[in-house]
Amino acid sequence: MNIFDALGLESVDKRIDILQRIDSLGSISQAARSAGISYKAAWQAIETLSNLAGEPLVEKAVGGSSGGGAVLTPAGRLVLEASASLNKVRSQILMDIENGQHSKLASLAASTLKMSVRNVIPCLIEEIHGGLSQSKVVLKVAEHAYLKASITTESQQLLGLKIGMTVLALFKATGAKILDSLPENYDKEVLKGQVARLPQRDKGGEVTLRLANGINVVGFVHSPHTLTIGSDAYLEVDQTSVIIGLM
Template sequence: MPGMRKDVFSIEALGHEPADKRMDILRLIGSTGSISEAARQAGVSYKAAWQAVHTLTNLAGVALVDRAVGGAGGGGAKLTAAGEQLLDAARQMDAARRDVLARFSGGAAQALPGAGLRTSMRNNLPCRVMQLTMSTPGDPMVRVVLALPPSVQITSSITRESAELLGLQPGLAVLALCKATAVRIMAGAAPAREHVNLIAGKVTRLSRGSVRDEVVMSLPGELQLVGFSDHPSRLRAGSAVTASVEENAVVLARV
């Protein structure tokens, strides 16, 4: 990757271990010397493998892969010194993580895998993948149907490459994330709209504003969702409300 340093990586790149296949792809590039072979062994497309490399490189702030293009040998790829160091750090972090999780089981310890996420998104909802619907061959998007305990369903729209790198499949535990500003909360029920999630609940807490009112609503299963309603509103604690969230505003993360 021209113009990038090749010695010291940023620790931010370790945020993807062991959440998805990005680090696995980096390992496979190191062992096979080929991005296409790494993609094949990881079970993802060549495009998804390159997305993994670009994402990790951006997070690391240094070049992780050197690629030789063309030539008699057909080209290849190898890890830089920083790439090797990143994998070593990831191995040590994964071993330490497994050691900590092994000391605890059940109860609040179940929150540990997702507790390390640092994000501006205030809505972090544990759920499971129910179904993946592939669009037409020319469409790069995948619709992921998610089950929130005990009986709420929402849908996320993500790229095929992201679905591959996350290794999404029915039954997989994930986190559904969305910004509070992407959640519009209205009194009562709301008419169905294409590609929009409608989630029913009750107001738990209300903070009045001059333009918008911030609303914390409770969902079945003791989950909470934060969003905004137009000001002024007649909402009160206990009011029945519906949250409206577009599918493309729901981000998925592995736990």
């Protein structure tokens, strides 16, 4: 197993990649074209990074044979330098892990982002249906178990999503509905599991389902219901509530 591929740290963050290309080419449109994404997606990457940094990272450059372009601000250059330093540290940690220094796994885990999202599920991208502004992504959770995510076309490009990629599906417990049965001809995607944790009998509240592959998912059930510990149940989450993250 290649741990670099497994952890997804071999690939460059597309937003940082756009910033690097702007620095090199002096043009947002050229940066987008060379990266194989739309101009709109490139601008989205710049805006996202600028929002995170709290100040503009790119500014217009006046002059030149083409009438001007774009250059990085001092903050933009600082972001690139910080990104390069972080990549060196991450690469060293991964090398240490490959060389048997597994104790550093704790450090790697501690560096991950803490979130309020309860459901974080490893998935395989099964299908991608692209549109003008939105893409529908079918995610395989387990055999005969699927989720769907609706994301912008720009997000699909920036994440570099492809069929066969392993990604994370994230969604809040409050956005997931637990059903004790399915109506006839129910046409929405659901995850089937067994009830592992349950509020008081007949009370509404938070429910944990254990899927066939051992993954636990959390959602809410309304009262009255017929759920008991160990009984079959179904989790439904709207595709607009599912976020896709890279591993």
